[in-house]
Amino acid sequence: MEQARGERARTVAESAQDHVDGERLRRAIAQLAAFGGREDGGVSRQTLTDIDLQARRHLVERARALGCEVRIDEAANLYFRRPGEQDLPPVLTGSHVDTQPVGGKLDGAYGVLAGLELVEALNDAKVRTARPVEVVCWTNEEGSRFGPGCMGSSAFVDPARLPAYRAAVDGDQVTFGEALDRALQQMADVPRRAMKQPLAGFVELHIEQGPVLERAGVALGVVTGIQSVRWYAVKARGVAAHAGTTPMEVRADAMAACIEVAHRLQAEAAKAAGSGLRLTLGRWVVSPNSINTIPGEVEFTVDARCVDEQVLARFDAGLRTIVAGHAWRGRMELQPLFARAPTRFPQAMLDVMAQACQRASRIAGKPSPIELTSGAFHDAMYLADHCPTAMIFVPSKDGLSHNAAEETAHEDLVLGARALAHAVGWLASA
């Protein structure tokens, strides 16, 4: 019985993988990229804007044409279901189709479209899976129009998060709740379903958004987990004064104090080289920001990430000591903004991904997949709190993302879709 199930899973997985159609995938990516497409090759399709709603409608119509049951939940997450032989918890795959203000055509969209390609491949192969296979399109992964990101997936996992998300406002003072109700109204023909449904597993295929696979010369990566992250704001309050008339010894220069602190943080990061610590001081607000006025107030952000939570804990302690111990004529404070422990995907899921990637690589005559961790957040980070989860990465040219120049060789995109088809086919049948 056990052996028969394994044999069937292999058959389904290989059949799905072999029926993936690279040209069909290429067309699907180009079609979706037309929604918000830019002359520079980028895509501007922020969550729940008119263009995003049109893109979602396009996906709904395509899924229906493929015979899928389409459902929507309170967070406007869309589910495209290919029924299984039994009404068991489904295997879910997918990602998001919203973009940064200026993004590329692959970040998120690739995972959704590879999911629909998998449905087409299963259809073409005329196989039925034991469990249903569902493709999901999560709402507001990017977090650029309404913060935080990953609203749809995190609300799916814990619906109690949704009321607070609904109150988030965009730059035009539209609330996420208003934008959501408009999207649900526009999808009134799509039956509603509950969030937090049981799932047999979740697999997300995504571009790496970093340089690791490209540098390794490998097309497929099995993601072992998502690194830990801590965000902070450092705020310094001094006294704005005339740059010409104020002697150095009486100044309370907020920027001078922050440069001192930032320099020490960079030294800490340099000491930790080899530990995998990544430190970014990305956003700076200097007031009054005038060439001949001593900065009176400065705020900057600290983004620290590592696969090793202990490294981050040591960095956190160092940061607190540096900020608290800074001796200057003013005040400085540290405000923690966000923290997330590392996500580790289960070994059993990694084995399924590895097997799927290995076969796809071998048949294409490509180097074997490698394991890597994700530096970026993904919807899979939240799904991992809910069900067995895994991710597969394909390379990003020059490691670029959140950028119109985002790109991946099409043969690598096809390889990723083949690996996904194998992995999901296996999980839905084993």
Place this chain on the structure above:
Amino acid sequence: MEQARGERARTVAESAQDHVDGERLRRAIAQLAAFGGREDGGVSRQTLTDIDLQARRHLVERARALGCEVRIDEAANLYFRRPGEQDLPPVLTGSHVDTQPVGGKLDGAYGVLAGLELVEALNDAKVRTARPVEVVCWTNEEGSRFGPGCMGSSAFVDPARLPAYRAAVDGDQVTFGEALDRALQQMADVPRRAMKQPLAGFVELHIEQGPVLERAGVALGVVTGIQSVRWYAVKARGVAAHAGTTPMEVRADAMAACIEVAHRLQAEAAKAAGSGLRLTLGRWVVSPNSINTIPGEVEFTVDARCVDEQVLARFDAGLRTIVAGHAWRGRMELQPLFARAPTRFPQAMLDVMAQACQRASRIAGKPSPIELTSGAFHDAMYLADHCPTAMIFVPSKDGLSHNAAEETAHEDLVLGARALAHAVGWLASA
């Protein structure tokens, strides 16, 4: 003959000084502050705005009421002339009445109003000076609406500067030329006169805008000169990339590079402590300025000042070495924006100021005046290229300026006006 002239100069100077009316000065300051006055006590009266034109009209009417001949030049500088016994080059005093977007009621305005108070004092004393006495109101000293600052005074000294100034635009794309023509049109009743006229001397009374006099507990300062200044922009171009996915060793983080450079500049300034070097890194533009994106481009400004030109020359050499020598995966460049050698006022003028300040202080029972240098630019900096020039400072509370909280004790303002009356009375008669 020489002795008789000296005796007469003393009589005129002391008579002018003694006829300064503190209450009249207080009223004049309050009246002018009503043009652009704010609830917080500050004044918003940027150059050649409607409110500035109304303030200028108020001054013209007051000057005419005092019997002055009013003239305007091509840069809309206003001159209020009290004739002398002979048609010799006049002694000029005054300052400006434009403010920063949010400024105080004294920066500039005090010097103009003390000049008009001097005219009233001479009238009350019924003395005639040998030379004419003129009070000037220079156009656009602040440089906040149209850059650079000191347009009116620097164009007076060198009219060839005016055509380039006329092309400067404000935030609404109005040119300085357009604003100037509107001001001249509105003053069509005021006879025109040429710029670059011969002057016997220029004396500017101003608030210190720094903490030196307050810390010394002294009400009057004889300004020996204006320190040297050099402005630069440092620009770094790296590569914007995802903070989570980009390993430290492949980054080209423009902010990390600039922090390194800024920290070294601060160390240079610390080494030069005692030399009088003042260093301000005041304006920072970070792109894309996002918490989770590695900064791709950063530009910051360097404002370096010193009374000792050699100290600045050494700093300049150090800055060039640091920027050129910075080893990182990107490009960094240094752009000089502005440089001005130190201004030294002539000893003969300093002697006249010292004598005027000493008598005013002695009669008021106040500590003797001290000498100091100006850290800020003033119209006097340009006039010094044209005629014997000097400045007198009164204290600024907490050293504050360019700020609604700008303040000076009224008794110190009266003392300053008395010193000015003595100095100008002397110069116009000796």
